[in-house]
Amino acid sequence: MSVVFTFVSPASTDRSNAAAERHAVRSRVTPASAWRAGFQSWLSDGQSNSLNVVDRAVAGEIEQQQILLTHGAGELDPVTAARRLAALQLRHGGRIALRVPARGLVDTDRQPSHIAFWRRIDEYLTLLKRLWANEKPIDHEGPFYSVVGGFVPRKSARGIAVPIRMAGLSGTALNVAGKHADVFELAAMSPDEARLLASRVRAAAARHGRQGKVRFALPVVFDAAGQETAASGQSILSQKPAQAALQLLSFVDAGVSEFMVRGIGTADGLDAFEHVVSFVQNSSSRREAAWAASAGVAAGRFDMVPAGSH
Template identity: 50%
Template structure:
């Protein structure tokens, strides 16, 4: 089973500067990230969606293989506008764009029109994604009247290379969130927890996806924060997006062994938080990523009994925010 790695940028020093604060320096780090064995990078800047789109465009222009995971929220811009902009980015990238949909509270205007709540937020995300996919695939204009959006003559003339098959990434733990993710998500970002808790979350999501005939189309990603000795000493802050991640500390070999237990559950992607400095990026690629891939290759070649790799470095999940 191939394992992929996603880089999740965070703060780079105590001054709280964004990973992207100096794009000349960032371009060098992006090259290191590609060379280190990461397949993608998350764009989730604290400045918001429009900044994310600009950073995504710059990142796509300065890389050749990295998939750019653009963090997005329903309700910030109209779906017809978003569909055009995202299709243009996807075309610009040659198909290296994926969309990471997060939940966001309703705006004040929306709250006046209807009671704001968790279920309503996810209902809006559901309708928003339905519209995006329609706009990316339709061959003629259409009208739409829904609970949250009204579209007249909706049409995107220049589709991206993947059309409506842009990879959608989602997360969440409530039954409502899982139902929406089961309908739309290609990649589901898991919450931190014990092996048993994560296995249960995966089973719940597969059940939700099965209702839409999509149980076999899901991939699972797990955010993992790696704490190096330098990071522990400097007491750096977590990522700007307040990314909750399973936390591992120790030498690269120990980290790789710990991740094997999660890979055995069927997790195919690890979202690595906490490796933002050039030396950390290079070390993660040369040691932790390479060691995990080599260990998995040996495991598959030897076909050991299930559960042969037990986690020795995880006393318990730790989420920071």
Template identity: 50%
Template sequence: MPLEFTHVPGRTHAADNSAPFFYDFAETATRLGLIEDGGFQKIVVDDTAGLLTNMDIATQVLDRTSSLEVVLTHWAGVIDPVVAARQLAAIDARRGGRLALRMLSEPLSDDDAETRPVGHTVIWQRIDEYLVLLKRLWSNDRPFDHEGAFYSINGGYVPRKGPHGADLTIRMGGQSGTALRVAGRHADVFELAPGSIDDVGQLMERVRAAAAEHGRAGKLRFALPVRIHQGASAAGHKAVDLSGPPAQVALSLLAYAGLGIDEFMIVGVDTPREIATVGRDTLALLRNSPARREAEVPQAGAFAPHPAQRMQARV
């Protein structure tokens, strides 16, 4: 399976460095064209304004692109699951099935804290129930009732979701046993934590083991966040840090790809020049290298990071 690349926007507006990537959509539209033409298959929408703003941005991005998949950052508990399922299914159906859902953990609200203890396990239990309901709402052909630990639904149903229901890709992450159990049950793509090749490989094995409990070990794909330094760096995202000539960056990433990683989430590439350069150089090398690697069958260690390459994991 060919490598895929996801653009993770930072904050590099020309007039205000603190402004988000989608600050001015007239300017963003130009960057979206460069991202799409530069070899990226996906773009993350994760605006600090919140979930409803993210949904609006996702719709605009889908309207202004022809092939980019939008990875929409989402949280359980912000809006009712029936409302969320209807809105997400409608967006996905109208825009050709190019929407993916990126589920992040989020602390419970003060109201929730008054009725049940707040903790890591509780947060993931709510995410689990939320995803069960979304999937059921996207696939059911008649209304249903539900009474759970976090959600109560009476006559839940999502109309106009297409002849085959809604089938959004679910993306998740985490490192705790609780998080991995939920991800093993629901995730189609697992977003890995940054680390050395050994650390990342060990996490992948833990995720596969968790997915195997649900008969899904072979159904998971893996994505790794990577920050490529070319100048001003993006803020607010954790990623493996890389700098150097495109060939060295590509060589280092191939070592991670050898673990079975299917996707690199590229951070720190936001200006038109950075987007064009990385697309033309680094991504092109990475797209071509796996084919050459399979044809040449190199010896073990041939794709290890170059000693001169500066690479570290930021946590």
């Protein structure tokens, strides 16, 4: 199983000292340096909801990674959201992925019901997918949205595909995620807890005919400077790259194939984590090769059983 690493860019902070600002610019992690260190995806922490965040936050710096955009369902009407996401997907060569958090404008006094909240997310995502796929304008009348002549122009002949990332813990949330999510983002938890939740999500996806369609991501913190505490609410990795890699491999065994890494704010921290990436990728490759070899040997033994000997 190929392991993906997502770099979570720290939220920007105000600088009152010009010298500190110049040092921050020299030492900060850029999308290009993160890519060289093995990060295939980029998420700007604290930036969300406008669907223009790529242009504002990184000013065209992201040239190779997948770009994760956070957008709460209901924060724009479905047609506007579908059009903006389609335009971004075309502009950035198909590298946009949509994170749909378990919160948003629908979680207000107008819709206090947990079930209604998730039904609205379901309807919202269903509409986005229809708008990205349909060749002609669509009409829709549902419990939460009304669309007349909704259409996304300038699509390719195959429409627009935007991977969807979701999270949640309740049975209702997992059912909606099983229907729509390409990646399910786990909360901070143990490997055993991750394995159990992943099995529940897979079961939900199977009910929607999406067996094997969901991958699993886990947020972690790599604290090379030793400044993070348990208050961060995330799985904190060892400062020693080899030990950190072993921690991650225990989650790989539980079914996790992506790690969303926070806590790396400097080039030195990135250099340290590059060793973690290398260790995990090499270990995963060796495990896959060993599994393939053992599977091949087992298949060969089965083929050699004489006919009628069962």
